Amino acid sequence: MLRASVRADLPVLRTVDGHHAEVPFLLTADMFGGLPIEVAGGDISDKVGKPVAELHRHEVAELYLLVSPSPGGARIEVTVDGATIEASSPSVVHVPAGALHRFVTLEAEPGSCCFGILIAGPLH
Amino acid sequence: MLRASVRADLPVLRTVDGHHAEVPFLLTADMFGGLPIEVAGGDISDKVGKPVAELHRHEVAELYLLVSPSPGGARIEVTVDGATIEASSPSVVHVPAGALHRFVTLEAEPGSCCFGILIAGPLH
Numbered sequence: 001m002l003r004a005s006v007r008a009d010l011p012v013l014r015t016v017d018g019h020h021a022e023v024p025f026l027l028t029a030d031m032f033g034g035l036p037i038e039v040a041g042g043d044i045s046d047k048v049g050k051p052v053a054e055l056h057r058h059e060v061a062e063l064y065l066l067v068s069p070s071p072g073g074a075r076i077e078v079t080v081d082g083a084t085i086e087a088s089s090p091s092v093v094h095v096p097a098g099a100l101h102r103f104v105t106l107e108a109e110p111g112s113c114c115f116g117i118l119i120a121g122p123l124h
Numbered sequence: 125m126l127r128a129s130v131r132a133d134l135p136v137l138r139t140v141d142g143h144h145a146e147v148p149f150l151l152t153a154d155m156f157g158g159l160p161i162e163v164a165g166g167d168i169s170d171k172v173g174k175p176v177a178e179l180h181r182h183e184v185a186e187l188y189l190l191v192s193p194s195p196g197g198a199r200i201e202v203t204v205d206g207a208t209i210e211a212s213s214p215s216v217v218h219v220p221a222g223a224l225h226r227f228v229t230l231e232a233e234p235g236s237c238c239f240g241i242l243i244a245g246p247l248h
Contacts, residue, residue: 001205001206001207002204002205002220002222002223003204003205003207003220004204004207004209004217004218004219004220004223004225005217006209006211006216006217006218007216007218008211008212008214008215010215010216026189026191026216027187027189027216027241031216031218032185032187032218035187036160036161036243036244037160037161037241037243039189039241042191042214043193045193061156063151063156065150065151065163069167069169069234069235078128080126080127080128081125081127082125083125083127083128085128085130087130087132088132090132090134090135090150091130091132091134092130092131092134092150092151092155093128093129093130094128094129094130094155094156095128096126096127096128099126099128101128110193110234110235111193111234111235111236112235113191113237117151119159119160119161120160
């Protein structure tokens with residue numbers, strides 16, 4: 001019989017280069033026998049106009065997954081290698097591996113979340 | 125210069141075996157040049173006592189990522205191969221590949237989400 005397992009000791013707080021505070025991770029690569037992704041972030045309703053990081057880069061691609069209770073309830077501005085784009089919930093923004101990036105929350109109704117999904121692997 | 129790209133045509137609705145309605149996907153394996161995961165689901169605040177699927181199984185492992193604005197604001201009951209466990213937000217439940225499973229929402233404050241992350245790859 002296969003069994004479920006649970007991690008309830010979340011978030012895992014980690015220091016990450018370029019970030020102003022410890023970053024809350026919900027999934028890390030060492031969980032459940034090894035994962036191809038890591039997931040950080042969460043609620044952004046208190047982060048309007050307050051970037052959580054300076055411009056920074058890493059060797060893996062990142063996806064920003066932006067969700068909110070109502071469509072359009074959250075908007076973020078993402079800067080990647082000097083170009084800026086805006087995204088409205090629900091949406092996903094792909095930041096290529098190695099790109100200098102950060103996001104700023106423009107609007108976020110209660111319950112809005114932005115998750116950063118870090119993707120391992122050669123394609124990204 | 126590396127560029128960001130955005131998918132705003134979300135969710136992608138798909139028919140999935142065992143599910144009562146089309147499943148809303150936020151990430152699919154074909155996006156952004158190929159991904160090692162797929163992500164489905166979202167808000168569960170209207171799903172207390174209403175399972176979105178019958179017991180079903182698939183060849184890849186699944187992680188249920190449960191979040192809510194307040195710690196403990198959402199609870200789900202996950203059944204895996206006949207055993208039932210309960211999880212409270214924030215938490216992640218790992219459902220092994222091939223296991224017969226489903227979840228039911230027990231409690232969910234506004235803004236609570238449960239995402240199903242499907243993991244490709246040999247470890248899972």
